[in-house]
Amino acid sequence: MVLALILLVPLAASLLALGNHRVAPWITLVATLIVLLLSGRAIWAVVDAGTVSALGGVLTLDPLAALYLGLVAFVGFTAALYSVGYLAARRAGQTEGDSTPRYRQYHPLFNVFLASMLAVPLAANLAVVWIAIELTTIFSAFLVAYEDSAEALEAAWKYVALTSMGAMIALLGVLLLYFGITNAGQAPTWAGLGLAAPGMAPAILVTSFVLWLVGFGAKAGLVPMHTWLPDAHSQAPASICAVLSGVETSGALYMLLRIYPSLSANPGIVNPQGWYLVVGLVTVATASLLILQVQDFKRLFAYSTIEHMGIVLAACGLGAGAHDLGATYQFFAHALTKSFCFYAAGLAVIVLGTQRIDVAGGLMKRSPLAGWSLLLGGIAIAGAPPFALFVSEFEILRTGFTAHQYLATGLLTVFIVLAFIAVMYQLGQVVFGETTDAAAAPVSPLPLTCRAALLIAAVPVLVFGVYLPPRLGELIRAAAMLMGGAP
């Protein structure tokens, strides 16, 4: 029942938000709060009972899905809170001659977008999961194109075209897998996949996997299908960027993580870890190198998303032991940290009036809150202690070295360090230094809701590096076991 409500509440909110656009932000806020509470309840139930299902098996939730659900709900809530103030500030800040933003469509689309993302972990049938993923792309198209400028529309087009292309490729993979599972007499769900995988003909499983890798990889921003990501994640308004970077790409990555244990379980498939490792390393390498020459700090965070997706994949591929806690914790921490980073970036955009690194500068002087949050966000996403990403990356590297994968882990370390340096250098230019005249605009006070969202989002970022609540730790451990690692 709870699971069904999680889906129904945002849909209802979307309809209500269509009615009255003045009240819409608050409706969205209330809806996302309800969803967060309901998800919390569902996750509690999963930690106790292992797997929860509703509506006669149409909706299910197991630990990995519960983890992702929690992330979606939390990021959705903070984004809804943030967008209340952010959109108003952007509207006030538009000068004459700028294009008209699509204010009225924002909240209905946001709710429906959130509902489709919530459906990804909840749906039991694989084909329905695919439909949910395709719908997340479709509903976020006009959210990305919010600014209504030529660049925003270009970003939206590239986003929709490339991710839909990926989704169609993945469709064939999903249908092939569906066939393989039902042929083995299992139900077409994740559990069924796990049961059917050992006996499935390797050709079917391999073809499905390659199609998934290309298809869902395009949506997750894996190289070389990543070209849409920096554009879409920099042109969208900051709250949407947070949701896209934080949880939507993680959703595609979630699919790739879920197929991994099936590949390992099938004896006919040779070295699935190799695939994950190579793709992950190439992605991390490309992203780190690209961060060096980025010129826009929201694009910086977008490339950082690509890098972290690569790290999670490489962690999976680093063999026995590396992927159980490291990858899951990285997946978890990245969503929370990246959304925080984008909230900070949004505040920086409000204060500085520009996204470009060479034009911006002196953020700390103009607004200490924005400056400190951007700096902290940068440090956190680059993987420095005492933040959560440091713990997960350290765990990954440690288990990589103990598994004797020296070359791969060494390369991974090099690229992570490279990205760290690049992020710090670029953000330093924005945060410190003097303001240039071009960006000199009167400093309006930062919206209250934005600051509140920032603070709420900061809590997990600051806390989870040092202390993990036991229930949450149990959940992460259970999720990791589902990915096929040793306890």
Add this chain to the structure above:
Amino acid sequence: MQLAWSLDGLIAALFAVFGLGMIVTRQMLGVLQLFILHSLALAASALVLAVALGSPHLGWVAFITLTTKVIAVPLVLRWAAGSEIYERREVDQVLTIPISVLVAAGLALIAWVVAGPLVNAIHDRPFAAINVPTGLMSLLFGAFTVSVRREGVAQLMGLLIMESGAFFASIVLIHDLSVIVEVAAAIDVPIAVLVIGLLIRNINRVTGMTRVGLLAELRERR
């Protein structure tokens, strides 16, 4: 059964030819008409298989394909994107048409080769040898169309034939996808067309053209 096999093969050949036609047609209206024929071929194949395998579910698939892809998509696209985009033709192309056509032949070959081991691994699905390679071929043709064409409508049609290809391959494999799921997957197509059509309309409004392949403002500048 022999007749059904031949008929299905015939329909698969037409499916491939229509997909090829969509790669080379310059006029947007022509691309749309070829898409309608392509979807008709998909529905016809589903119907033939429904009769040959005695599966009423595939009959539903044919009917749903007919209503969503053949009827709803052109109407929705016309409404969303505005009818004057159909008068567009792609004047300059990324690859010349003879080269595109040869690349398409190469892609067809790749589809055949890749589908080989897959078809061998699939037992007790008699028509798999025809539909699976052809579906994969259509997937590759669609991906090629999206990459190579500059016009927005052509790229959209490329996406749609990718989905048609995936379904063409799957109708021989899966006989019991529940009707709700089938309907949901089918409704997803007009919604996608609606959103993408509106996007094309807005791109036309803001930039004055629909040649989305030429939008290249966002990149790292030195």
Add this chain to the structure above:
Amino acid sequence: MSPITTHLLINLVQVVFLLLFSPLLEGVLARLEEIIQGKRGPSVFQPYLDIYKLIGKDEVVSEESTWIFRFAPIINFTMPVFVVLLIPALTSYPLFFAFMGDMVAVGFLMALGGFFVSLAAMDTGNVYGPIGASRTRMVGFLSEPVFILVFFSVSYIANATIPYIVNATWAESWSSMLQPAHLLVVIAFFMLILADEGRIPVDSPSGKVEIAMIAHSKNLEYSGTSAALMKWAGAMKFMILMIVFLNVLVTPWGLATTARLSDVLIAIPAVLLKLFVFVVVLAVIESSLAKLRLFRISEYLATAFVICLFAMSVRLAGLG
């Protein structure tokens, strides 16, 4: 009658069939197209009247031209007559001369005629002749690969290149007709007929603008009997291509199966009916397309080539 006489008579009947009915086919096609365009159109027997009128006129021959100009119409006229003896026009069993040449020989004979006509077009010093000749050669060499692929694709199934054997293989059963390779070959060959015959979308058969002509500018310089022969030869070539297309590829039925004269005579209306139906389809298709610009013809033929390539690969992959 002795078997020899019957055979000779049947051969003769086949040749007369071609000679007699080819202008009628042209006339019907022209009339149909005009009707579709909403006009009345000339009488279907107009080509006969034209040929008759032209034969009665004097010939004017340029002093600059050589023997090629005088002999080209004759060569062009006799080639189709030879060709019709090699293809299944009225009978499904091979006639006397059938084994003297297969489909490649058919192509060669037709090319011989075309070769002389092209040379003759350049012979007179008229400006438009060489333009038309060079364009025809361009279309010709672009369509050669398709021709060859079509013929070999079709022969691969029948394991022979003799048209009669191919005809017999296709005519066996419905299911052998309904193979995807067959359909693809049919599509490719149809596109080829449109290209080779100077029909829309490649060339305009009724257009009179010399600078846009491809195939029809070769006939500009002829007068009197030569013009009549060229016109008749054009009609015969068209009918031959249609006969090959219909009797070998699309509808290999309705042909005489025994060596009795009466059977052969009954086959004539059957074949005429098939030709007429095809002419209707052709008229509709021609009226709904627009002429391609010259440089687009290569794209058109490239598409035909790839479709044929598909047919070959489907056949080679053993999927029918």
